[in-house]
Amino acid sequence: MTVPIEHGFVLVALLWAIGLVGLLSRKNTLFMLMSMEIMLNAGALAFILAGSLWQQADGQVIYILILSIAAAEVGLGLALLIRLRQHIGDLDIDKLDEMKG
Amino acid sequence: MNIESGQLLFYVSGSIAVLASLFVVTNKNAVHALLYLVVSLLALAMCFYLLGAPFAAALQIIVYAGAIMVLFVFAVMIFNINQTDIDREQQWLTWQSWVGPSLLAMILLGEIVFVLLSQQNWATNPSSVTQIELVDARAVGSLLFGPYLLAVEIASFLLLAGLVGGYHLAKELPKKTTTQGGSQ
Amino acid sequence: MNMQDLLFLVPLLPLVSSIILLLLAGRLSPMLVAVFGVGSMALAAILTLLIGIEFLGMGGDSFQQVLFNWLPIAGAPLNFGLHLDQLSLVMMGVITGVGWMIHWYAAAYMFGDKDVQRFFVYMNLFVFAMLMLVLGDSLVLLYLGWEGVGLCSFLLIGFWQHKADNVVAAKKAFIVTRVGDTAMMIGLLILFSEFGSLHITTIVDSTVQVSQSNLWLACLLLVGGAVGKSAQLPLQTWLPDAMAGPTPVSALIHAATMVTAGVYLIARMHPLFLQVEGILNLVAWIGALTLVLAGVAALAQTDIKRILAYSTMSQIGYMFLGLGALAFDGAIFHLMTHAFFKALLFLTAGSIILKMHHQQDIFKMGGLFKSLPLTSTFLLIGLLALVAFPGSSGFFSKEAILAATYEAHTAGPTLWWIGVLGAFLTSLYSFRLLFIVCFGPANHDLKEADYKASSQLVVPLLPLVTLAVIGGFISLDFSLVFGPAHHPHIPLWIEWMPVAASLVGFILAWALYFPRKAMQANDGVISHFCRDGLGFDWLYEQIFTKPLQLFARINKSDVIDHFYHFVGWLNFSLNEVLVISQNGKLRWYLFGTLAGCALMLGGLLWWR
Numbered sequence: 001m002t003v004p005i006e007h008g009f010v011l012v013a014l015l016w017a018i019g020l021v022g023l024l025s026r027k028n029t030l031f032m033l034m035s036m037e038i039m040l041n042a043g044a045l046a047f048i049l050a051g052s053l054w055q056q057a058d059g060q061v062i063y064i065l066i067l068s069i070a071a072a073e074v075g076l077g078l079a080l081l082i083r084l085r086q087h088i089g090d091l092d093i094d095k096l097d098e099m100k101g
Numbered sequence: 102m103n104i105e106s107g108q109l110l111f112y113v114s115g116s117i118a119v120l121a122s123l124f125v126v127t128n129k130n131a132v133h134a135l136l137y138l139v140v141s142l143l144a145l146a147m148c149f150y151l152l153g154a155p156f157a158a159a160l161q162i163i164v165y166a167g168a169i170m171v172l173f174v175f176a177v178m179i180f181n182i183n184q185t186d187i188d189r190e191q192q193w194l195t196w197q198s199w200v201g202p203s204l205l206a207m208i209l210l211g212e213i214v215f216v217l218l219s220q221q222n223w224a225t226n227p228s229s230v231t232q233i234e235l236v237d238a239r240a241v242g243s244l245l246f247g248p249y250l251l252a253v254e255i256a257s258f259l260l261l262a263g264l265v266g267g268y269h270l271a272k273e274l275p276k277k278t279t280t281q282g283g284s285q
Numbered sequence: 286m287n288m289q290d291l292l293f294l295v296p297l298l299p300l301v302s303s304i305i306l307l308l309l310a311g312r313l314s315p316m317l318v319a320v321f322g323v324g325s326m327a328l329a330a331i332l333t334l335l336i337g338i339e340f341l342g343m344g345g346d347s348f349q350q351v352l353f354n355w356l357p358i359a360g361a362p363l364n365f366g367l368h369l370d371q372l373s374l375v376m377m378g379v380i381t382g383v384g385w386m387i388h389w390y391a392a393a394y395m396f397g398d399k400d401v402q403r404f405f406v407y408m409n410l411f412v413f414a415m416l417m418l419v420l421g422d423s424l425v426l427l428y429l430g431w432e433g434v435g436l437c438s439f440l441l442i443g444f445w446q447h448k449a450d451n452v453v454a455a456k457k458a459f460i461v462t463r464v465g466d467t468a469m470m471i472g473l474l475i476l477f478s479e480f481g482s483l484h485i486t487t488i489v490d491s492t493v494q495v496s497q498s499n500l501w502l503a504c505l506l507l508v509g510g511a512v513g514k515s516a517q518l519p520l521q522t523w524l525p526d527a528m529a530g531p532t533p534v535s536a537l538i539h540a541a542t543m544v545t546a547g548v549y550l551i552a553r554m555h556p557l558f559l560q561v562e563g564i565l566n567l568v569a570w571i572g573a574l575t576l577v578l579a580g581v582a583a584l585a586q587t588d589i590k591r592i593l594a595y596s597t598m599s600q601i602g603y604m605f606l607g608l609g610a611l612a613f614d615g616a617i618f619h620l621m622t623h624a625f626f627k628a629l630l631f632l633t634a635g636s637i638i639l640k641m642h643h644q645q646d647i648f649k650m651g652g653l654f655k656s657l658p659l660t661s662t663f664l665l666i667g668l669l670a671l672v673a674f675p676g677s678s679g680f681f682s683k684e685a686i687l688a689a690t691y692e693a694h695t696a697g698p699t700l701w702w703i704g705v706l707g708a709f710l711t712s713l714y715s716f717r718l719l720f721i722v723c724f725g726p727a728n729h730d731l732k733e734a735d736y737k738a739s740s741q742l743v744v745p746l747l748p749l750v751t752l753a754v755i756g757g758f759i760s761l762d763f764s765l766v767f768g769p770a771h772h773p774h775i776p777l778w779i780e781w782m783p784v785a786a787s788l789v790g791f792i793l794a795w796a797l798y799f800p801r802k803a804m805q806a807n808d809g810v811i812s813h814f815c816r817d818g819l820g821f822d823w824l825y826e827q828i829f830t831k832p833l834q835l836f837a838r839i840n841k842s843d844v845i846d847h848f849y850h851f852v853g854w855l856n857f858s859l860n861e862v863l864v865i866s867q868n869g870k871l872r873w874y875l876f877g878t879l880a881g882c883a884l885m886l887g888g889l890l891w892w893r
Contacts, residue, residue, distance in 0.1 A: 003111050003152065003233070009217045011115045011148075015122055017210040022126030024202035024876055027193045030131055030177065034138055037169070038122050041145055044161075052152040052233060057240040060157045061249050064241075067164055068256040072263030074169050078176040079270035085180060086274070090189075097869025205879055212886045 008049040015042035029084065029091045033077050040070050107233075111151045118144035129190040131177050135170060142166040153233040156241050288332075288339040292350050292367050295332050295377065296416035298325045303409035306402055315401055319392035322405030326388045326412065330381040337374050345371060345765055349422060349486075361482045368422035368485065372766045375617060376419035376549055379624045383541045384412050386745040390632050391533035393741030394639065404444060408537070411437035415542050419549060424473050424483040427550070431469070431514065434543045435462050441538060442530040454526040461523040465513015469550075472506030475499055489556040497561070504557055504564045508571075511547030515601050517575045522821050524598055525582075528590040532635030535590060540597050540631050541624035548604045548620055552613050555767065559611075565695045569609020573703040576602030578819055580710030584717065585807065585815035588645045589634050592718050596671065597627055599711060603686055606704060610696035611771075612689030614763040619682035625756050626670035626679060629749040633663045636742050637722070647718065652727035661723045663746055668719050670753040672712040672787045678756030680784075683708070687783050692773040701779075708783040712790025717798040724799060 015038060022035030044066045051059015081091060088095050121141035128134035142165050149158040245253055302325035306318060313321075340348065347370035356363040369377075388408060395401045414433025421427045443455030473483065479495040480488050511517075516524035516539075527539050538544070551558060551568065558565055576599050583595035600623050607616030637653065637660055638645055654661045670679040687708075691701040814820055866877075 003108055006217055006220070007112075008152070010214055011119070013210055013213040013217065014119055016213075017206040018119065018122045018126055020209065020879065021199070021202045021206045022122075024205065024872055024879075025194075025198045026126070027198075027872075028131075028190060030173075030180070031126075031128075031134065034125055034134060034173070037138065038125065038141065041142065041165075044157075045145060045148065048149050048152055048154050048157055051154060051236065055234050055236065057236050057244045060154050060236065060241045061244050061252075063154075063157045064160065064245070065252055065256055067160060068260055071164070071169055072259050074172055075263045075267040076270065078172060079267040081176060082179060082271050090186075091180070092193075093872065094870050096871065100867055100869030101864050201876065205876065205883060208883045208887070209879065212883065212890060215890065216886075 005049060005053055009046065012042050012046045012049065015039075015045065027092050027094055029081055029093045032093065033074070033081070037070065037074070040066060107151055111148060114144045114147040114151070117141075118148065127194075129187050129194065131180075131182050131186075132174070135173050135177065138173075139166050139170050142170065151233075153235045155235060156238040288336050289343075289348050289369065290350065291332060292336060292348070292369055292420070293352055295329050295336070295381065296367075296413050296420060298329045298332075299409040299416070300413040301325070303406050303413065306406045306409065310402060310406075313402060315396065318402045318405055322409060323385070323388045323392050325409060326381065326385040329412070329416075330385040333374075333377050333381045336369070337378060340369060340374060345762070347765070351422075361477075363423060363425055363483070365426065366422040367420045369420070370766055371761070371763050372549075372552060372617065373419045375621060375761060377416065379621055380412060380415050380419065380542050383624050383628050383749070384537060386749055387533050387537045387541070387628060387632065389745040390536075390635070390742060391531070394533055394635055395531060400444070404441075404531070407437050407440045407444070408534075411441065411538065411543075415546070418546055422485055424476065424485060424488070427485075427553075428470070428473060431466065431510075431546060434538070434546065435459060435466065435514070438462075438527070438538050438543055441534040442527050444530055444534065448529075451529040454523075454529040458523040458527045461520050462513045465510045465520050468506045468513070469510025472503045472510065475503040475506065479503070485553065489554065500557065501561050501564065504554075504561050505567075507550060507554060508564060508568055511550050512571060513547075514550075515544050515547030515605070516598050517547070517571050517602060517605060518578065519821070521575060521579070521598055522818060522825060525591050525594045525818060528588070528594050532590065532631060532638060535594070536628045536631035536635070539594065540627040544597060544601055545604070545620050545624070548601065548608065548616055551605075551608050552617055552767075555608075555613050562695050565609045565611065567609070569606050569690070569693075569696045569700055572602040572605025572607075572609060573700050573707070574602075575599065576606065576707040577703060577710065580707055580714060582815050582818055583714040584710070585812045587648055587816070589637065589647050589650075589718065589722065590631075590645055592647070592714060593627070593630055593634060596630075596711070596714065597623075599707060600627070600671075603683060603704070603707065606690055606696070606700060607686035610686065610690040610693035610700070612686055612693070613767045614761065615682065615685035615689055617763065618761055619679075619686055621759075621761070622670070622678035622682045622753075622756050625749055626667045626677075626753040629663060629746060629753050630667035630671065632742075632746055632749070633660055633667060636660050637664075639742070647721045650722045650727075651725045652723070654723040656727065659743065663750055664723065665719060666750055666753055668715045672715050672790070673708065673783065674787070675784060676754075676757070678753055681757035683783065684780065688773045688775050688780060689771070691775050691779055705782050705786045709786040709790045712787040713794050716791050716794035720794060720798045 019035045019037075019039035019042060022038065023032055026032055026035065044063050047059045047062045047066065049059070051057065051062075084096075085091055118141050121137045121144060124137040125134045125141065128137065142161060146158045146161040146166070149155075149161055302321045306313070306321055347368060349366060349368050351364045351366040353365050354362060355365040388405075391404070391408065392401075395404055398404065411434055414430045414437060416430070418427055418430025418434065421430060439455045439459040442458055443452040445451050476488060477483050479499050480491055480493060482488065513520040524539060524544070528535055530538075558568075579595040579599035579602060583592050583599065586592045586595060600619070604616045604619050604623070607613070607619060637650070637657065640657060640660070641650060644650070666677075670677040673680040673683040687701060687704045690696040690704055691698060817823065866873075
């Protein structure tokens, strides 16, 4: 079975763009985090595609590292979200604008 | 058209992934969105397997969909989403808030696809690759314990930091008593 | 060792004394201050005398003493050097001799004043500057002295700073002379560009062909400088107001020395002026007009010092007339005799003012001949010299000038008649002063006990009195400076006409001003016009001061400043506009970052 490699990368770009749309248009911080997960996954897919292209295991190794990054980030991000909710009552990111001006 | 079954399967799981992601992004209910996200991840795992990376596929399912998403679900449970929150999301998601980001994303998407499709020299001619070889766990393992050993250690540092930070940030604040002044 | 080698000590001694007095401000007793101040002058005067005796005994060739190399400019190195010839010797003698007497007098006059140390700092500094002016061997040193005396004049006129009027008068003096100084500076620069050097001997002995128009311009500008410093038309307005300073200052600076600097300048540079004789004609006319104008103004004055100030202005007019008539030696001779009797007059007036408890209005004096006989006698002697009474020093010098005026081709009979008119006016106002002050009923209320004269105020006047009487018999030989003396051949009636004019003035003064009853100042319009210096102050105010003030008012908000305010305003406005983009919202920043990415990628793709 062969998959033209450009199609794979187009899928990557598509997923990435969808994640981007979610990141920019959602106000709820939780949804922003989820959109970021989609984008990370798109990146991971790109590495796997590259590994498959070269028939080497390096792509998967990088994928594992991406995985650990995502895990740490989600852990810390959600902890921050909990804090945020305690602080301002809801998860609206537009309420965090004290750095304006 | 001579499309093989594996190729077809790849396209199908790709489309499922895209659709599910779309549903994640446009959903009002956090839990629903998470579940769609899980679907998307599973579809991607399928893609990984079809690309000859079974170890990655397994890890995707176990770690990503199984641990990280569960973590998300726990957090959502703590947030205690109820109907008012969902209504508020409805309020926030006017069509005006989609215009700008969609436009930008489409421009970026267009640019990236243009770049991708205009590449002349892939290392191997895709149409001449007849078979995707499976890159099994053994190969990954020997790499992990070999050249990428340092990266593994550093990843463990990262996870430790995430652990400690997560614990510290989510710790309950001590209650302020009336006799205590100043900021905590 | 030659006495002449000690030439540098003559200006150095007053300078050192001035510096010592300055550094030890407030720590010396008044007696010690007087010792330094007067003692340095005494030493300088004695040294001048010894140097003069040796110089003349050696034949009178000019003597140069270069002290050090001041500015090593390539091609025209400037040395700090002193030049001694008969002209500078005479000037030096006047400055140190008369200066010594005046300093001595001033020590007594200013005795109770708490600022007497500062006074002597300025006075000694002035003498140093004046000596540099006359002894300098290059025009740069002359200019150094020129500016120095201007500065000291300013400091000394405004000496009693607590009275605002004094400071205003000092400023006026400085600003008006500054106009002249600037003209002179431009003249010096033109001379430098023409001759390549400012060394006086180099310039006057130069055989370089210079453009006539440039030389004309340079000499005209030098005359401008001289006119400012010597208070001639049109820059004469500062001298009457300069009488706000202490009387010894008026005697030294505004009678004997500083105001004669202009005369010295023209005399020193006379070889240049001889090449542009039209300017000498101009100088003569300036002198003549000032002569008459000052005489008329003096007739209307009520303040004794202002009368003497206008008299000085008038006598310097005579000197300018002499210079213009090519009688350089006569002009310098008159300078010397004028220094004697004018210093005497001023110091006597100072004694009178002191006795009258700082009363300067002559109509509030009267009958002083009986009350203050000695002082009045001195006044009389000084005035007789002023009106050129036959035999007095003033007679010989004035006669020399007027005789030369009649014959000179740059002057002529018209100017001579004006000179005679001037003699008439001089006699008129002098005797007016004498009669109103010394005769008639006493308009003051002083008691007998106030009349005793302090000896310190009298002793310095004695040499001046002597010189005012016999100074005319000192024969000055300027042949090595101005060329062989030229004795004009004129009819006898021409010679004695000025004396006749003075006599007519005396009779008229007797008729008009001899006080048979208590007199009062004339109050008519013409009197006021003359008293205010014939309207020159008003004229300058209209032409210069008022437009300048108008312009300053218009520019009050400082047009140039608006530009800088605009720059600041622009920055703030831009900030207000740009800060909108910093609204603190994360999604906004993300959007901006990614939009930038998209643009850059697009740009890159476009160009590939």
